[in-house]
Amino acid sequence: MSGDADVILVGGRIFTSVPEHPFARALALRGERLVAVGTDAQAEAWSGRRTRTIDVRGRVVVPGFIDAHAHVSSAAGEVGWTDLFSSRTREIALSRLRGRTADAPPGAWVFGMNWDESQWPDRRYLDREDLDQVSTVHPVIAVRRDRHMAALNSRGLEAAGDLVGLRGFEVDGSGRPTGVVKEDAFGSLWDRLSPSEAAVEAGLGTMARRAHRLGITSIHDVVDLRGLRAYQRLRRLGRLRVRVYAMPRDDLLPHLASAGLMSGLGDSWLRLGAIKVFSDGSLGAYTAALSEDYEGRPGERGMLIHKPRELRERLLIAHRAGFQTATHAIGDEAIRVTLDALESVLAEVPREDARHRIEHFELPDEDMIRRARAAGILASCQPNFIGWCSGPGGTYETRLGKDRASRNTPFQRIRRHRVPLCFGSDGMPYGPLHGLRWAVSGFFEHQRLPVEEAIRAYTSGSARASFEEDVKGTLATGKLADFVVLRGDPFHDPVDIGSMSVDSTWIGGRHVYRRTAKR
Ligand SMILES: [Zn+2]
Numbered sequence: 001m002s003g004d005a006d007v008i009l010v011g012g013r014i015f016t017s018v019p020e021h022p023f024a025r026a027l028a029l030r031g032e033r034l035v036a037v038g039t040d041a042q043a044e045a046w047s048g049r050r051t052r053t054i055d056v057r058g059r060v061v062v063p064g065f066i067d068a069h070a071h072v073s074s075a076a077g078e079v080g081w082t083d084l085f086s087s088r089t090r091e092i093a094l095s096r097l098r099g100r101t102a103d104a105p106p107g108a109w110v111f112g113m114n115w116d117e118s119q120w121p122d123r124r125y126l127d128r129e130d131l132d133q134v135s136t137v138h139p140v141i142a143v144r145r146d147r148h149m150a151a152l153n154s155r156g157l158e159a160a161g162d163l164v165g166l167r168g169f170e171v172d173g174s175g176r177p178t179g180v181v182k183e184d185a186f187g188s189l190w191d192r193l194s195p196s197e198a199a200v201e202a203g204l205g206t207m208a209r210r211a212h213r214l215g216i217t218s219i220h221d222v223v224d225l226r227g228l229r230a231y232q233r234l235r236r237l238g239r240l241r242v243r244v245y246a247m248p249r250d251d252l253l254p255h256l257a258s259a260g261l262m263s264g265l266g267d268s269w270l271r272l273g274a275i276k277v278f279s280d281g282s283l284g285a286y287t288a289a290l291s292e293d294y295e296g297r298p299g300e301r302g303m304l305i306h307k308p309r310e311l312r313e314r315l316l317i318a319h320r321a322g323f324q325t326a327t328h329a330i331g332d333e334a335i336r337v338t339l340d341a342l343e344s345v346l347a348e349v350p351r352e353d354a355r356h357r358i359e360h361f362e363l364p365d366e367d368m369i370r371r372a373r374a375a376g377i378l379a380s381c382q383p384n385f386i387g388w389c390s391g392p393g394g395t396y397e398t399r400l401g402k403d404r405a406s407r408n409t410p411f412q413r414i415r416r417h418r419v420p421l422c423f424g425s426d427g428m429p430y431g432p433l434h435g436l437r438w439a440v441s442g443f444f445e446h447q448r449l450p451v452e453e454a455i456r457a458y459t460s461g462s463a464r465a466s467f468e469e470d471v472k473g474t475l476a477t478g479k480l481a482d483f484v485v486l487r488g489d490p491f492h493d494p495v496d497i498g499s500m501s502v503d504s505t506w507i508g509g510r511h512v513y514r515r516t517a518k519r
Contacts, residue, residue, distance in 0.1 A: 005046035029481040032508035064217025064482030065432035066462035069424030073227030076203030077195025085114035112142035126151035128179025146282040149182040201230040208241035212513035215484035218243035245273040245466040262322030274326035280334035288331035295401040312341035383439035422465040423458040437498025451494035481509040
């Protein structure tokens with residue numbers, strides 16, 4: 001009954017994300033849920049003696065952002081590693097790494113991450129010779145921004161000597177390792193060097209605070225065993241600060257399936273999610289699988305991680321066990337093969353509303369979009385990639401040539417064919433407002449969505465992608481009180497959304513972030 005809301009928020013421009021009544025002025029919450037969303041009077045009817053009333057004075061309020069493709073638990077273990085992302089040249093990246101060797105004992109690994117040669121004048125990968133300039137006494141590894149490859153120095157190569165001959169272990173014409181490791185070689189090395197479970201758990205608090213500042217209230221996070229265990233422990237201790245839909249890597253599938261687990265197990269803080277499967281690599285590393293040659297590289301079409309029959313088999317095991325699947329597919333060939341596999345799996349074991357997902361879905365043609373719609377497959381996209389890769393001289397253009405590049409990320413077509421769309425960032429970088437900027441003002445007309453649609457993809461679209469549309473993703477009575485107050489009005493100035501900021505973030509009725517800087 002009325003009279004006992006904890007908080008009433010009035011005077012807002014509240015985007016509910018509910019199609020029938022997209023805007024409201026006020027909301028009231030009690031405990032972790034919304035008890036009213038509507039006019040100031042409707043919310044104020046819930047006012048009681050202990051109710052706190054906040055007038056947001058015309059500010060825009062949106063549902064909490066749900067990043068549908070995150071790597072928060074992996075990044076948590078790397079808090080403190082050298083981030084090379086904003087290095088404008090190769091030399092700057094190398095000198096940052098060199099700075100790290102000072103406090104590392106000889107023989108200890110030095111880690112760099114997020115380098116991106118496409119931002120450097122010479123557009124050449126980091127390699128052994130570069131990293132030998134960083135240190136000859138420390139093994140050094142620098143992971144590329146796409147996390148599908150890394151470069152090692154000579155000491156690093158010594159420590160990785162047993163990887164010679166694995167797929168992706170690069171050698172030059174004379175058989176000498178270049179220091180570049182991709183795919184299988186990278187995977188094995190990464191398993192060995194990645195942070196401990198304790199490091200992951202310790203870093204998750206920092207990662208949650210970063211999320212709050214960006215207005216992120218839920219994440220669909222790709223997890224390995226360490227991440228999955230760290231999240232469960234934090235949940236048990238009541239210290240999970242962001243809602244998590246945990247998407248286990250497919251090497252965990254046999255164990256999870258044989259234990260009888262399924263997608264959906266858990267609660268509104270931590271839920272077992274989709275199984276993450278890879279079908280190809282990345283355009284930057286020339287490993288995304290294409291139906292035609294890479295620009296300027298005759299005969300090169302990237303790689304499928306699994307033979308089509310093996311991919312189908314994996315997806316079938318997951319599907320049969322009751323899991324949603326989330327398959328990484330960037331190139332048109334990878335998307336086609338993934339659609340083939342999912343269609344065939346769904347034909348063999350029909351399941352109502354399985355909501356299998358294709359992650360990235362960057363180069364689908366019209367026919368693939370239609371097939372996704374018919375099979376009930378969701379598109380899980382990262383609009384921030386448009387800003388990163390889609391511009392003149394960017395990765396799409398250099399890898400695909402102008403013509404093919406101009407067809408990337410067709411959000412308009414995906415919407416027109418009513419393929420359910422959800423948005424995330426892949427952590428490159430995190431930031432829904434930054435991503436939304438590119439969803440409303442991409443380089444090509446077919447990339448651009450109306451701002452309401454774009455925000456829906458980052459809120460209700462992502463809630464649907466985790467089967468949680470009944471509890472979150474929209475602001476309506478009975479839903480979780482997860483919302484964000486913005487500075488700036490994206491409905492009035494959509495193209496400026498990227499420069500707007502988060503004023504405050506609420507999760508489950510708790511105020512988790514408030515901007516304190518002066519106006
Ligand atoms: Zn990813």
